Amino acid sequence: MSPNSPISPISPISPVSRKSSASFVNDVTAGLKPYPMEELSRIKSGLVKEGKPVFDFGTGDPRIPTWSPVRQALLNALPEISQYPSVKGIEKLAVAQEGYLKRRFGLQTGSDLAVIPSQGSKEAIFNIALCLVGRAGGKKHIIYPDPGYPVYRSSTLYAGGIPYPVRVRADNGYLLEPWELPLDVQKNAAAIWINHPHNPTGATAPLEYWRRVIEWAHKTDTILLSDDCYVDIFDAAIDDAIDDAIDTQFPVGVQPPVDQDPRPINPLQLSTDRVLSFMSLSKRSGLTGFRAGLIAGDPRIIAPYLNARANFGVGSPDFIQHAAAVAWADDRHVVDRRKIFTKRLATFGPLLQEFGMIEKIPSTTFYLWAKIPDKFGDDDIAFAMSLARLGIITSPSQWLSEGIRGYVRFALVPEDAHMQQAMGILREYLK
Ligand SMILES: Cc1ncc(COP(=O)(O)O)c(C=O)c1O
Incomplete structure (x- = not known):
C-alpha cells in the first residue's frame, strides 16, 4: 500500500449500553x-x-522554596539513558536514611531494624494494607484515629479489610486507646494506625502512651503502623535546647535517651517488634512534589513487603533518590x-x-x-x-x-x- 492510499473506513462496534457507571x-x-x-x-x-x-x-x-542543594542533586543525577529503578533503592539513599534514623532517633539498622525507600508515604500507607489484611489466620480489622488521614480507611476497604475508625477526643489528648475497644475487634486487628504528631489536631503522644500501645500490639499480635509524616515538625525552640543538651550532656553524635528527648517520639525507639514507621520528606523538607519517603521497622515485615512493592511498581526514579539522599542527610x-x-x-x-x-x-x-x-x-x-x-x-x-x-x-x-x-x-x- 502506498503511503498516499486512502484509509478504508472502519466501522466502530456499537456500545452495548451506556447506562450508569x-x-x-x-x-x-x-x-x-x-x-x-x-x-x-x-x-x-x-x-x-x-x-x-x-x-x-x-x-x-x-x-x-526547595532547599537548593536538593534541586541541584536532582539535576546532576538526570541520566542520559533512562533505566528502571529498583524498589530497594540506591546505596547512597540507604546510607542517608540510615544516618537520619541514627541522628534523629538513635536507631541502628541491622537484624532488628530494616529501612526501605517509598514514593512519599501515601502510596505506602495505601498498599501496606494489601499485605496485612488477612494475616495471622485471617485478621481483617484495621484500626485508625478519626479524625485522621483518609487513606487509612480507603486502603483498608480496597484490601478487603474492615475499617475500624476510633473517635479521638480533645479531653484525652486525641489519643487512640485500643485497649478500650470491644474484645473481638482487639482480637481481629491485623494492624493499627497511630499518627502523632496528629493531622489534623497537632496533638503529640507522650512516652507512656507509646509504651502502652506497643505492649498492647505485642499482646494482641497487631502490627503497629506509625504514620510519622510530621515527626520533624515541632517547636523550633527545641532545636536550641537539644543543641545545648548535646553540647553539655552527651558526647558528639549521641542523641538524648528517649525519656529525656523533648522531640516527638518514634515508637521504633521503644521496640521494633511488629512496628513499622512511615516517614516522609514532604513535610520535613517540603518535597511534596518529589514523592520521597521511607518505611522503617521490623525486618520480618519489611522483607516480604519489599517483595510485594516490586509488584506494585513503586520504585522511585533514581534522580529523585539522589535528591532525597541529600535531604535525609541534612538537618539544617x-x-x-x-x-x-x-x-x-x-x-x-x-x-x-x-x-x-x-x-x-x-x-x-x-x-x-x-x-x-x-x-x-x-x-x-x-x-x-x-x-x-x-x-x-x-x-x-x-x-x-x-x-x-x-x-x-x-x-x-x-x-x-x-x-x-x-x-x-x-x-x-x-x-
Ligand atoms: C497524616 C498524613 N500522613 C501521610 C501523608 C502523606 O504524605 P506524603 O505522601 O506526601 O508523604 C499526609 C499528607 O498530608 C498526612 O497528612
Whole structure:
C-alpha cells in the first residue's frame, strides 16, 4: 500500500449500553467520597476564574522554596539513558536514611531494624494494607484515629479489610486507646494506625502512651503502623535546647535517651517488634512534589513487603533518590523550616483563640483544628463554603473524618502576608 492510499473506513462496534457507571467499577471505588484535595482544587479554580483572591489553607502543602542543594542533586543525577529503578533503592539513599534514623532517633539498622525507600508515604500507607489484611489466620480489622488521614480507611476497604475508625477526643489528648475497644475487634486487628504528631489536631503522644500501645500490639499480635509524616515538625525552640543538651550532656553524635528527648517520639525507639514507621520528606523538607519517603521497622515485615512493592511498581526514579539522599542527610534546612511553622503557629494560633475557635495552640505540625463558633451551627461544609466564597479555603471536618461536624482545619501554608489578610477577612465575617 502506498503511503498516499486512502484509509478504508472502519466501522466502530456499537456500545452495548451506556447506562450508569456504577456497575463498571467495584463498590469500593463507586462508594469513594470525592478526595478532599480534588474538591478543594475545584473550588479554588472557580474563584481564580472569577478573578478573586484565594487564601488557601486547605491542603498541607506549604509554598516554601526547595532547599537548593536538593534541586541541584536532582539535576546532576538526570541520566542520559533512562533505566528502571529498583524498589530497594540506591546505596547512597540507604546510607542517608540510615544516618537520619541514627541522628534523629538513635536507631541502628541491622537484624532488628530494616529501612526501605517509598514514593512519599501515601502510596505506602495505601498498599501496606494489601499485605496485612488477612494475616495471622485471617485478621481483617484495621484500626485508625478519626479524625485522621483518609487513606487509612480507603486502603483498608480496597484490601478487603474492615475499617475500624476510633473517635479521638480533645479531653484525652486525641489519643487512640485500643485497649478500650470491644474484645473481638482487639482480637481481629491485623494492624493499627497511630499518627502523632496528629493531622489534623497537632496533638503529640507522650512516652507512656507509646509504651502502652506497643505492649498492647505485642499482646494482641497487631502490627503497629506509625504514620510519622510530621515527626520533624515541632517547636523550633527545641532545636536550641537539644543543641545545648548535646553540647553539655552527651558526647558528639549521641542523641538524648528517649525519656529525656523533648522531640516527638518514634515508637521504633521503644521496640521494633511488629512496628513499622512511615516517614516522609514532604513535610520535613517540603518535597511534596518529589514523592520521597521511607518505611522503617521490623525486618520480618519489611522483607516480604519489599517483595510485594516490586509488584506494585513503586520504585522511585533514581534522580529523585539522589535528591532525597541529600535531604535525609541534612538537618539544617529542617531547622529553618521549623522556624517558619513555629512562627506561624505563634502568630495565627492566638488569633483563632481570640475568635473562640481553638483552645490550645499545638506546638507540632502546621495545622489548627478550629471549632466553628456556635452561632454558625455545626454544618462545617456550609461554613467552609461560606469562607471559600470570601476566598478563604479550609478543610471541613466531615471531609477529614467519618461524620465529625462543626470544625474546619486551617493548614498554615499561605505566605505570611496573605495569612494576615485572610485573618482580617475572617474577623469581619465572624462579627
Ligand atoms: C497524616 C498524613 N500522613 C501521610 C501523608 C502523606 O504524605 P506524603 O505522601 O506526601 O508523604 C499526609 C499528607 O498530608 C498526612 O497528612
